[in-house]
Amino acid sequence: LPSAPVPAVPAKPAPGLHARMAEIYGILQQTSPKWLPIPFGDWMPDLPDLFNPGATVAKNVIPAARSYRPLGALQTTTDALDGAALGAAIGRDKSGSYYNYAGDAAKLYEVGAAGVTDKSKGGGYSTGSDDVWEFQLFDQAQVTRLIATNFTDPVQGIDVGSAGLFADQFTSTLKPKARHIAAVREFLVLGNTNDATDGDVPYRTWWSGYKDPLDMDPDAQTQSDFEDRPTAGDVQRVVGGVEYGLIFQQQGITRMSYSGGDTIFQFDSIDRKRGTPIPNSxxxxxxxxxxxxxxxxxxxxxxxxxPIGANQVDKTFWKQFDVNNRKSVSSAIDPLNKLVAWAFPGSGGVLKIYFYDWQDRRWSEAEVDLEILVNSTSEAFTLEGLDAVALDSGYDTTISVNEASGQTIISVTTVSGISVNDTVRITLNDATIHQTNVDAVGASDITIDVGLPSAADAGNRVVRTTIDVLTPGLDSAQWRGGDLLFGAFDTAHKLANFDGANLAATIETGEIELNPGFLSKLVKARPLIDGGTITAQVAGRNRLIDAVVFDAAENLDAIGEVGMLNESRYHRLRAKVAAGGTWQHAQGIQVQASSMGTR
Incomplete structure (x- = not known):
């Protein structure tokens, strides 16, 4: 019998374009070098370079969550002191206006954008070669007193914002000198003192009468007294507070708490193991x-x-720093970026700054020439002082009268940057000052209603005006100052802030083995930095005993990549951003690499 026909097998349809591309992509994935992300982790120079999970270099940047951010260059805001700055402070008067003060070896100053004013007492001062100025505000009934000490000279005081000069502070029989100063509750507190009776007593803490920073005579009625704690060494700093004070000595930290009665203050050791050898830290x-x-x-x-620096920066700091340079250490707070900063002379005389982010517990460093780090404040302005910041010029005027209101309108040539409702001051030829708002801005002029009573009066009085553009207006809190600023005195003795052009930044990764047990060829890199002129380079070696040598730096190409050809067992990457670039975050670097075998 004839066999049954075998049914035809339908032909397999040709794969579509999507399927074919997926197949090709899969092959490429298996054969092409892979992109591996390497984040810029915490700066941890204390750890070995090999397998360091963080960054081995983070220079001229500040730490942030999951990135590093740019650090601006110092930009001066004032005239210069006569000598190198040895201390600075912020003062606030009873009206809420803020002022900056500073001292050099011979003088004390009020420092502002309008100038530097010598506030020294007659004859000036003779600050010792190992000493600096410390300051403390003290609220009194009618005024706020700024009190300053340098140990060599009598303790000084001035009413904040006053036209007067610094003068000897104490009116009591005993007038101790001191290296350190603070306010604890309602008492002025001195540390590491010298007086006419006992001479130098470096381990002494001495406080004033209750609410009386003029009286240092020990007395049960006023509650002034002192405490000697020689076993912990010299008093290195006193930190005040509304609840208690902290006394830092060479070998311990003590909390002083007000108790009243015969003891007045109770002293409790909170750390018997460690104090500080560096007062200004x-x-x-x-x-x-x-x-x-x-x-x-x-x-x-x-x-x-x-501890906040263990296994991160402690060993590196002590390797770079000579304690004999402790006078040259300074510290300040950057409140906006949540940073503590310490400046110190490092190896080879290079001035270093260590930054600590207290929120994310990350570190970085910078190299900036400066005298001391300081906190300053945006200052209070007088009417005269506003001239320095206002847009100020003279303008020919045309006078017209609004017949309906009887008010005088002054029209002046348009000034760039002036808008409707901007607050301006009009200074007339007879020195009369009017504060008002801009009513209209035309193509070629602006119109300001001065409110003079008549056209005749206007015509007689106004020939030329001076217009100061102030935004916000004179009643704004901005002109009272008070914004806490992070800055420094530069090497020209000028107060400056870190808001200049961004410094040149460098970040290096730890040393990694891209493919454990095998050599790797690193082909390309992609710096994950969001702006600026960026270069990248790689260093490779096969043995840990080999020197670390970086290849030449390469620029980013049009698609954000840097060509690299380095075949080694261990690799580390370096990224740089040129000075003056605009960028916000440096997060890491991606590398494309492939395995090259075991030898």
Missing amino acids: VIGHGRRVYFISEEGFFFTDGTQSH
Whole structure:
């Protein structure tokens, strides 16, 4: 019998374009070098370079969550002091206006955009070669007093914002000098003192009468007294507070708490192991006080000390720093970026700044020439001082009268940057000053209603005007000052802020083995930095005993990549952003690499 026909097998349809491309992509994935992300982790120079999970270099940047951000160059805001700055402070008067003060070896100054004013007492001062100025505000009934000490000279005081000069502060029989100063509750407190009776007593803490910073005579009625604690060494700093004070000595930290009665203050040791050898490293912010001990960087919350630099920067700092340069250390707070900053002379005389981000617990460093780090404030302005910041010029005027209102309208040539409702001051030829708003801005002029009573009066009085453009207006809190600023005195003795053009930044990764057990060929890199002129380079080696040598730096191409050809066992990457570039975040670097075998 004939066999049944075999049914035909339908032909397999040709694969579509999508399927064919997926197949090709899969093959490419298996054969092409892979892109591997390497984040810029925490700056941890204390750890070995090999397998360091963070960055080995983070220079001229500030730490942030999951990135590093740019650091601006110093930009001066004032005239110069006569000599190198040895201390600075912020003063606030009873009206709420703020002022900056500073001192050099011979003088004390009020410092502002309008100029630097010598506020020294007659004859000036003779600050010792190992000493600096410290300042403390003290509220009194009618005024706020700024009190300053440099140990060599009598303690000085001035009413904040006054036209007067600094003068000897104490009116009591005993007039101790001191290296350190603070305010604890309603008492002025001195540390490391000298007086006519006992001479130098470096381990002494001495406080004034209750609410009386003029009286330092020990007395049960006024509650003035002193406490000697020689076993902990010299008093290195006193940090004040509304609840308690902290006394930093060479070998310990003590909390002084008001108790009243015969004892007046109770003294409790909160750290018997560590104090500080560097007085100017101690800086408070909120309930924390940061300091450098012989072990490294710490903060105390008033009950115990907590390490913040262990396995990160402690060993690197002590390798770079010579304690004989302790006078040259300074510290300040950057409140906006949540940073504590310490400046110190490093190896080879290079001025270093270490930044610590207290929110994300990250570090970075910078190299900037400066005298001291300081906190300053946006200053209060007088009418005269506003001339320095206002857009100020003279204009020919045309006079017209609004018949309906009887008011005088002054029209002047348009000034770039003036808008409707901007606050302006009009200075008439007879020196009469009017504060008002811009009513209209035309193509070639602006119109301002001065409110003079008649056209005849206007015609007689106004020939030329001076217009100062102030935004916001004179009643704004901005002109009272008070914004806390992070800055420094530069090497020209001028107060400056870190808001200039961005500094040249460098970040290096730890050393990694891209394919464990095998050599790897690193082909390309993509710096994950969102602006500026960026270069990248790689260093490779096969043995840990080999020198680390970076290949030449290469620029980004049109698609954001940097060509690299480096075949090694271990690799590390470096990214740089040129000075003056505009960028916000440096997050890491991606690399494209492939395995090249075991030898």
